Amino acid sequence: MTALRAVVTGADTGLAAGLAHLVLWLLAGLAATIFATERRRTLSPRRLRLDSRDLEPI
Numbered sequence: 001m002t003a004l005r006a007v008v009t010g011a012d013t014g015l016a017a018g019l020a021h022l023v024l025w026l027l028a029g030l031a032a033t034i035f036a037t038e039r040r041r042t043l044s045p046r047r048l049r050l051d052s053r054d055l056e057p058i
Contacts (some may be wrong), residue, residue: 003018005011 001016006015006018
């Protein structure tokens with residue numbers, strides 16, 4: 001909001017701080033997304049086992 005206000009009014013004060021705040025939130029969201037995705041990609045040993053019904057004849 002600070003950055004938007006600075007852009008609309010043409011003021012130089014607050015633009016850098018607002019953009020820095022926005023970038024920090026972006027990085028935090030990106031880190032949380034990567035963490036959640038990597039956590040869900042892990043398979044348990046039980047899910048790694050092949051079932052004979054899953055095998056197709058050659």
